[in-house]
Amino acid sequence: MINSKKIVLVGHFGVGKTSIVRRYVSNIFTTDYKVTIGVHIFKKEIEVNNNKLTFVIWDLEGKDDIEKVRVSHLLGTSGFIYIVDPTRNTTYVNIESEVGYLKSNYPKAKLLTVANKVDLIDKEAFLKDVSFPIDFFTSAKTGDNVEEIFNKMGLIFLKDL
Amino acid sequence: MIQKAIDRYLNNKVQTIQFNSDGKIIASDDILFPVNKEETIYAIHPFFDFFQEIITEKKRREVFKMILLEINKKNLVVDILVYSGSIKTKPYMLIFDKSSFYKEIQQITQEKNELFISNFNENQKNLELNNEKKFKNKFLASISHDLKTPITGVLGLLELFKKENLAYEQKELLNTISSTMVHMNRLVSDIFDLSKMEYGEFTIEMVSFDLDELIKNIERVYLEKFLLKNIEFQIKKPNNIPNYLIGDYNRVVQILMNLLDNAYKYTNQGKVVLEMHLDFRRAKNIRIKFVVSDTGIGFEKDDNNQFESFKKLHDEDIEGSGLGLSIVLRLIELMKGTFLFNSKVNEGSTFEITLPFEVDVNSQKNNFLKSKFSKVNIKNKYNILIVDDNEINQLVLMKLLVNHGGFYMDIANNGERAIEMIEKENYDLIFMDLHMPKMNGFEAIEIIRENTENNKTNIIALSAYDIAKDKELAQKLKVDDYIVKPFSSEELFTSIYKVLKIKKEAT
Numbered sequence: 001m002i003n004s005k006k007i008v009l010v011g012h013f014g015v016g017k018t019s020i021v022r023r024y025v026s027n028i029f030t031t032d033y034k035v036t037i038g039v040h041i042f043k044k045e046i047e048v049n050n051n052k053l054t055f056v057i058w059d060l061e062g063k064d065d066i067e068k069v070r071v072s073h074l075l076g077t078s079g080f081i082y083i084v085d086p087t088r089n090t091t092y093v094n095i096e097s098e099v100g101y102l103k104s105n106y107p108k109a110k111l112l113t114v115a116n117k118v119d120l121i122d123k124e125a126f127l128k129d130v131s132f133p134i135d136f137f138t139s140a141k142t143g144d145n146v147e148e149i150f151n152k153m154g155l156i157f158l159k160d161l
Numbered sequence: 162m163i164q165k166a167i168d169r170y171l172n173n174k175v176q177t178i179q180f181n182s183d184g185k186i187i188a189s190d191d192i193l194f195p196v197n198k199e200e201t202i203y204a205i206h207p208f209f210d211f212f213q214e215i216i217t218e219k220k221r222r223e224v225f226k227m228i229l230l231e232i233n234k235k236n237l238v239v240d241i242l243v244y245s246g247s248i249k250t251k252p253y254m255l256i257f258d259k260s261s262f263y264k265e266i267q268q269i270t271q272e273k274n275e276l277f278i279s280n281f282n283e284n285q286k287n288l289e290l291n292n293e294k295k296f297k298n299k300f301l302a303s304i305s306h307d308l309k310t311p312i313t314g315v316l317g318l319l320e321l322f323k324k325e326n327l328a329y330e331q332k333e334l335l336n337t338i339s340s341t342m343v344h345m346n347r348l349v350s351d352i353f354d355l356s357k358m359e360y361g362e363f364t365i366e367m368v369s370f371d372l373d374e375l376i377k378n379i380e381r382v383y384l385e386k387f388l389l390k391n392i393e394f395q396i397k398k399p400n401n402i403p404n405y406l407i408g409d410y411n412r413v414v415q416i417l418m419n420l421l422d423n424a425y426k427y428t429n430q431g432k433v434v435l436e437m438h439l440d441f442r443r444a445k446n447i448r449i450k451f452v453v454s455d456t457g458i459g460f461e462k463d464d465n466n467q468f469e470s471f472k473k474l475h476d477e478d479i480e481g482s483g484l485g486l487s488i489v490l491r492l493i494e495l496m497k498g499t500f501l502f503n504s505k506v507n508e509g510s511t512f513e514i515t516l517p518f519e520v521d522v523n524s525q526k527n528n529f530l531k532s533k534f535s536k537v538n539i540k541n542k543y544n545i546l547i548v549d550d551n552e553i554n555q556l557v558l559m560k561l562l563v564n565h566g567g568f569y570m571d572i573a574n575n576g577e578r579a580i581e582m583i584e585k586e587n588y589d590l591i592f593m594d595l596h597m598p599k600m601n602g603f604e605a606i607e608i609i610r611e612n613t614e615n616n617k618t619n620i621i622a623l624s625a626y627d628i629a630k631d632k633e634l635a636q637k638l639k640v641d642d643y644i645v646k647p648f649s650s651e652e653l654f655t656s657i658y659k660v661l662k663i664k665k666e667a668t
Contacts, residue, residue, distance in 0.1 A: 004210050013274045033278075035271040037263050038227020038238060043207035056207045061227070062274075072225050076211040088281055 004054040011083035012091040013062025016116040019140035048154035066098040079110040086126040095132040110156045174258040194232045221245040238263040301356040309625040313647035317557030369521045370410035393432035407519040419489045424455040431456025454511040459504045539567025548579040549594040576605030595624040606638040
């Protein structure tokens, strides 16, 4: 249990948090949108550089303001994955302040930013529009880069071990 | 008994699990799901993993709401209260089944979020469409403006050419080229007007004009045209309509010419009549009904919506008429007029337009519109500076001035050069193109008016942009007159005579 890490997926509703976690844990994708109520929790064991890690992934209900997320859900978080939908600018206009809120309230937690649904956008135009660095461009639909987010998170955790 | 009824109503099933500081299960009432008493709480569900952290601290109490637990292939949405224990009490947790309550919330939230996303997508689509439309209109306005410059040049050169001694056949050819260019100019102007209307930069002017003069101008164009097609053309204006009105002269002409062109196109025999009626008058406000009727081929009306029906008629007939009829409809809308039409196949069509005006009670006759242009012989020569980046425009202006006589000329290719020249030389008049590279006409005029010794020099602004904004800006900079390209020699010299106060008595 030593290497069990709580990873929390945050972001507005409909950005694809559940799709990313389902693609990662079960390699499944469906186009229908089913709203997440509360929190769904998944577990996945991975191996990074010959080290075994257990990820307990918390898929939170989407909120348009990070401060509306229940504080109890964020207790003991080791890593945040902040996900935006590049097809809806309302999901990333406040990314800087949302990420800032997480960093100042959970200073020990690691954080990666993800733009999902890249199969639907003009990446160059999005990059001009978004004011904050994005670590990963993913598509839960095609599976592009999804595993890479968690591998990267694993590498970051290992550095601290 | 009462508690049971309350519990049933609240549907509050609660499971209690007690465990030790290692997480090993001590007891469970298994109300919601069975647990293996030999296991730890961490084996129940990954959610409980981080309880390790909570139970290291004594007397800690945490509540977790809306947790989805999938246990034994059964989904439960629960609230969980965990207590980390004290010296007297072992750690425990209470699991409250809220599945039915959260199911309702789920449905409501699902609908709300879906609606939000679909509204967003709809707005986004509209935004993109508007941006595309805006881009298209700006592109059209810009390209039509660029086309106007060479057309102006060619029309100017043709006008000069007509004054040469030419053989009959050459004159005929020149007339054909000339009328083709005039037609092209009208098409380009139509595109320009429509694109301006689309992005809201089109304004209706309110200037004084003489209705009799307007009718004479129309008669001059169409009488011969209809005569050549063997069609009778009549204009009827009753005496109760005042002559001096305030309104948009050019746009009224544009509407009437478009309707007469339409009548010309679809009438092969009989007659075309332009009639005017006084529709309404109260104090200064007046409404005039213009009726254009023909004995042409007519068409079938397929619905009651006049505007839509007329637009459809126009859409079906792409050939020839350009964008004129679409513009007519937009102009009538912008002028707050009304439009009606009637038509019968093989009998003809009638178009009725009602436009509001103001009666210009104080007006004297408008010299520009009323008086016929006549050349004035100039005794003392005037010193003129032409500022234009386009060589054809320079040539046309120069040739017109040379042919007229009475002017010395200098040329500057841009505003910067013009200012240098003005500082060295005194000019009676500057022709200033407003759109030039390096330094445009607006900047140059501003510098001339504010900084040079010759700040009172007469300036006539020239522009192929006849946007009201251009004109307004030029007037703010106190130009003495404003001419829209392409211009006729009559327009040019009327402006020169006005600005330089050259009087006809001098002839």
